[in-house]
Amino acid sequence: MSTHSSVHAVNSPLNPTLHHHEEQSFWRKYIFSTDHKVIGIQYGLTSLIFLFFGFTLMMIMRWQLAYPGEAIPFIGKMLGDDRAPDGVMLPEFYNQLGAMHGTIMVFLGVVPLAVGAFGNYIMPLQIGAPDMAFPKLNMMSYWVYFTGGIVMLASFFVPGGAANSGWTSYPPLSDIATTGQTVWLIGMVFLITSSLLGSVNFIVTIVQLRTQGLSFMRLPFFVWAQFVTSFLLLLAFPPLEAAGVLQLMDRVAGTSFFLPSGLVVSGQQLANTGGGSPLLWQHLFWFLAHPEVYVLILPALGIVAEVISNNTRKPIWGYKSLVYAAIFLGFMSFIVWAHHMFLTGMGTAISTFFQTTTMIISIPSVIILSALFISLYGASIRFTTPMLFALAFLPMFGIGGLTGLPLGLAASDIPLHDTYYVIGHFHYVVAPGTIFGLFAGIYYWYPKITGRALNETMGKVHFWGSFVCMNLIFFPMLIQGLAGVSRRLYDGGQQYAHAQGVLHLNVIMSVAAWVMALFQIVFIINFFLSLRTGKKASSNHWEATTLEWSAAPTPPVPHGNFVTIPQVYRGPYEYSVPGQPKDFTPQNEIVKV
Amino acid sequence: MEIPYTISPRPETGLFNAKMGIWLFLASEVMLFGALFTTYILLRVGAPEWPRGELDIPLATLNTAVLISSSITMVMAWASLVMKNFKKYRAYMGATILLGVVFLIIKGFEYSHHFMAGEIPSKNTFFAIYFTLTGLHGLHVIGGMIVNTYFWGPGSKMWKTEPERFTNRIEVAGLYWHFVDLVWIFLFPVLYLL
Amino acid sequence: MNSSQAHDVDIKKHVRTYITVFITLLALTLITVAVSYLRLNMTAAIIVALSIAAVKGSLVASYFMHLISEKKAIYATLMLTALFFIVLMCLPIFAHSDPIIYKNVP
Numbered sequence: 001m002s003t004h005s006s007v008h009a010v011n012s013p014l015n016p017t018l019h020h021h022e023e024q025s026f027w028r029k030y031i032f033s034t035d036h037k038v039i040g041i042q043y044g045l046t047s048l049i050f051l052f053f054g055f056t057l058m059m060i061m062r063w064q065l066a067y068p069g070e071a072i073p074f075i076g077k078m079l080g081d082d083r084a085p086d087g088v089m090l091p092e093f094y095n096q097l098g099a100m101h102g103t104i105m106v107f108l109g110v111v112p113l114a115v116g117a118f119g120n121y122i123m124p125l126q127i128g129a130p131d132m133a134f135p136k137l138n139m140m141s142y143w144v145y146f147t148g149g150i151v152m153l154a155s156f157f158v159p160g161g162a163a164n165s166g167w168t169s170y171p172p173l174s175d176i177a178t179t180g181q182t183v184w185l186i187g188m189v190f191l192i193t194s195s196l197l198g199s200v201n202f203i204v205t206i207v208q209l210r211t212q213g214l215s216f217m218r219l220p221f222f223v224w225a226q227f228v229t230s231f232l233l234l235l236a237f238p239p240l241e242a243a244g245v246l247q248l249m250d251r252v253a254g255t256s257f258f259l260p261s262g263l264v265v266s267g268q269q270l271a272n273t274g275g276g277s278p279l280l281w282q283h284l285f286w287f288l289a290h291p292e293v294y295v296l297i298l299p300a301l302g303i304v305a306e307v308i309s310n311n312t313r314k315p316i317w318g319y320k321s322l323v324y325a326a327i328f329l330g331f332m333s334f335i336v337w338a339h340h341m342f343l344t345g346m347g348t349a350i351s352t353f354f355q356t357t358t359m360i361i362s363i364p365s366v367i368i369l370s371a372l373f374i375s376l377y378g379a380s381i382r383f384t385t386p387m388l389f390a391l392a393f394l395p396m397f398g399i400g401g402l403t404g405l406p407l408g409l410a411a412s413d414i415p416l417h418d419t420y421y422v423i424g425h426f427h428y429v430v431a432p433g434t435i436f437g438l439f440a441g442i443y444y445w446y447p448k449i450t451g452r453a454l455n456e457t458m459g460k461v462h463f464w465g466s467f468v469c470m471n472l473i474f475f476p477m478l479i480q481g482l483a484g485v486s487r488r489l490y491d492g493g494q495q496y497a498h499a500q501g502v503l504h505l506n507v508i509m510s511v512a513a514w515v516m517a518l519f520q521i522v523f524i525i526n527f528f529l530s531l532r533t534g535k536k537a538s539s540n541h542w543e544a545t546t547l548e549w550s551a552a553p554t555p556p557v558p559h560g561n562f563v564t565i566p567q568v569y570r571g572p573y574e575y576s577v578p579g580q581p582k583d584f585t586p587q588n589e590i591v592k593v
Numbered sequence: 594m595e596i597p598y599t600i601s602p603r604p605e606t607g608l609f610n611a612k613m614g615i616w617l618f619l620a621s622e623v624m625l626f627g628a629l630f631t632t633y634i635l636l637r638v639g640a641p642e643w644p645r646g647e648l649d650i651p652l653a654t655l656n657t658a659v660l661i662s663s664s665i666t667m668v669m670a671w672a673s674l675v676m677k678n679f680k681k682y683r684a685y686m687g688a689t690i691l692l693g694v695v696f697l698i699i700k701g702f703e704y705s706h707h708f709m710a711g712e713i714p715s716k717n718t719f720f721a722i723y724f725t726l727t728g729l730h731g732l733h734v735i736g737g738m739i740v741n742t743y744f745w746g747p748g749s750k751m752w753k754t755e756p757e758r759f760t761n762r763i764e765v766a767g768l769y770w771h772f773v774d775l776v777w778i779f780l781f782p783v784l785y786l787l
Numbered sequence: 788m789n790s791s792q793a794h795d796v797d798i799k800k801h802v803r804t805y806i807t808v809f810i811t812l813l814a815l816t817l818i819t820v821a822v823s824y825l826r827l828n829m830t831a832a833i834i835v836a837l838s839i840a841a842v843k844g845s846l847v848a849s850y851f852m853h854l855i856s857e858k859k860a861i862y863a864t865l866m867l868t869a870l871f872f873i874v875l876m877c878l879p880i881f882a883h884s885d886p887i888i889y890k891n892v893p
Contacts, residue, residue, distance in 0.1 A: 276636065280631075624875070
């Protein structure tokens with residue numbers, strides 16, 4: 001059975017895909033490319049820049065939290081009087097930083113890196129496909145994302161500054177907020193559209209373009225993770241897009257979808273008709289935003305599985321459990337959202353429902369984490385830089401997950417909701433969790449993409465520095481939250497009696513954040529320096545079993561990825577197979593019996 | 594290397610790529626309109642009173658018939674291509690586009706009547722959700738018509754060189770168009786009759 | 788090109804089906820409008836209107852969109868979507884149907 005028997009009218013002179021390999025113009029080759037590898041790199045570089053920018057916003061916030069009311073050094077005066085008169089941050093500006101830090105990190109940084117960059121570049125290679133199912137749509141997805149990013153950045157420069165109602169944009173506040181909120185909504189429409197188009201592409205590619213012999217249960221776990229993630233993006237994002245349109249109409253067309261009747265703002269009755277429901281926004285927002293957090297973690301879990309298997313020289317323990325757990329996790333993620341709304345006055349019946357589903361959803365997470373931990377047992381571990389990040393991911397994700405449990409139970413959520421405990425919880429999962437997984441991915445796949453290896457010593461410095469700093473930044477947040485310090489306070493809780501005992505932690509956290517920036521500089525230098533002077537990497541630098549290493553050259557063939565279409569004979573993690581000469585047996589290798 | 598299954602289906606799934614793609618896209622559209630229907634329900638249930646008789650039922654009934662007719666002309670356009678009759682395809686596709694235009698014109702009438710009576714989205718939540726739901730639906734109609742017009746006009750050149758691929762494209766466009774009809778089938782009773 | 792010829796014969800049968808469905812859809816439209824003039828109570832009106840709409844929608848999906856002969860992969864995706872659609876519709880209503888109301892707050 002040939003996979004390519006009836007594709008196009010091959011002899012047609014109008015066949016657009018006949019490869020004469022005329023030299024493409026610079027624009028078609030590097031800017032408006034339809035090649036998933038170029039698009040993956042575009043997503044990667046863009047998202048890393050946004051991650052760095054979002055990190056910078058946080059570093060500025062952390063000055064205000066550590067030293068409230070003091071002028072921001074170096075850049076304080078440059079921010080201007082409407083943001084920081086005499087260099088002292090205004091609360092309004094603090095709110096902008098907070099809302100945009102969250103938005104940029106989640107929607108412009110982590111997801112585009114995890115899905116847009118890694119998913120785009122690696123997934124087609126791992127399934128033996130020549131490209132994505134819809135290359136032009138892929139290109140469009142990137143440019144729509146890019147446009148959304150520019151719109152978001154532009155919001156800082158409109159009168160009143162950027163969005164300042166939290167990344168969650170709750171009405172009524174967001175409905176009546178400054179212009180920046182409208183710009184935020186427009187930016188979100190672009191970003192959501194990009195995500196939706198991308199998710200269609202990913203699902204069709206994984207289902208339809210798997211190479212010969214690559215059944216679903218022979219897929220690398222990374223591909224499964226991307227598959228489930230794409231379904232989450234496909235079905236959960238549209239309600240937020242609808243909600244965004246409704247909020248835009250409230251702000252621009254005078255409707256009252258989210259504004260209740262009789263709302264009084266600054267002593268004056270609001271002119272709108274009323275009759276709306278602020279809780280409607282919360283339902284629509286969290287319907288997306290809960291699955292979104294699984295979008296944040298799943299690709300990282302996928303990367304960690306790849307790196308662990310490769311560096312333990314063993315198959316991952318419990319492949320089937322991992323796959324079924326990931327699918328179940330994806331499904332459950334759609335029916336837990338109102339655990340973000342326990343304090344909105346919902347009745348006990350519905351709260352119990354959401355509390356129950358939330359407890360149930362912790363089960364697949366534990367299964368996945370356990371399988372990855374058990375995979376280490378009896379292993380001959382290679383402590384390469386990607387492996388260090390993957391190993392650290394495990395306990396960090398464990399802390400993140402465990403700290404989520406009191407939040408998922410309605411009763412214990414009451415004192416913890418909207419405190420620093422929540423911020424500590426979700427940052428543990430995303431920062432030393434997902435972002436460490438993404439760093440593991442960068443160190444792991446850099447040799448395949450560039451043909452050179454990142455420097456191991458600099459990598460280890462980057463790792464240890466980041467690991468220590470991450471814990472110094474986020475663990476104290478759990479303590480502050482338990483003490484009752486609310487989130488989104490522009491002075492870090494200074495005015496509250498109950499915060500006094502834990503205020504000093506603000507300084508520790510801020511210093512740790514600034515020190516962590518220094519360790520990221522090591523990474524940035526390594527990233528660019530190794531392009532020129534890094535050790536040249538072979539096609540299968542890590543001696544891995546999956547197709548991107550064993551079947552594609554380094555870097556992969558510009559059009560089509562593979563010299564010959566790979567045929568798969570076995571599962572993805574056949575390391576240390578007894579009786580075999582090498583300690584790894586690639587998926588596509590023909591083994592003489 | 595070519596991308597496989599752009600024309601003939603992958604045996605396991607029985608689908609060619611674009612058909613799977615459009616169904617997935619339609620699934621996301623179900624969630625999009627679903628969120629708006631949820632909004633409608635929540636706002637109406639929470640409202641002390643809800644307007645009735647503000648909308649032109651006979652006109653909308655006519656519009657429903659128009660859209661249903663455009664659905665059958667659309668599927669006949671595809672069927673004509675399967676039967677290798679390009680002239681019939683063009684006739685049916687042309688009819689689909691024309692009926693779409695009629696739908697939009699009637700919608701335009703409705704909207705302008707409301708605007709002239711001061712019934713704009715900001716008047717109350719009923720009109721807010723009415724204009725949002727029908728407006729978003731209308732945008733989807735316009736989008737579908739742009740695609741259909743392209744396939745009636747310059748895009749139809751592909752029939753000469755890659756007839757199977759072109760037939761598949763019309764099938765995919767048809768699926769989208771039927772979905773737009775399907776949304777209206779629910780919109781109409783919910784907004785106008787209940 | 789045998790499958791294409793078989794498809795040809797099929798398609799003529801399909802055309803007859805399309806026309807039948809079309810007429811049914813028009814009829815159901817008239818029925819649903821007529822019923823609305825009966826001014827039934829709210830619950831009955833909702834049930835009748837949505838049932839008729841569901842029948843019409845199923846006809847469009849099954850025959851115009853060929854869902855009745857479509858592959859498992861599509862069905863599975865749509866069933867999943869339908870489930871989440873219902874979840875999105877129903878849970879927010881339930882969330883507000885028995886709210887916690889504090890009485891005698893000082």
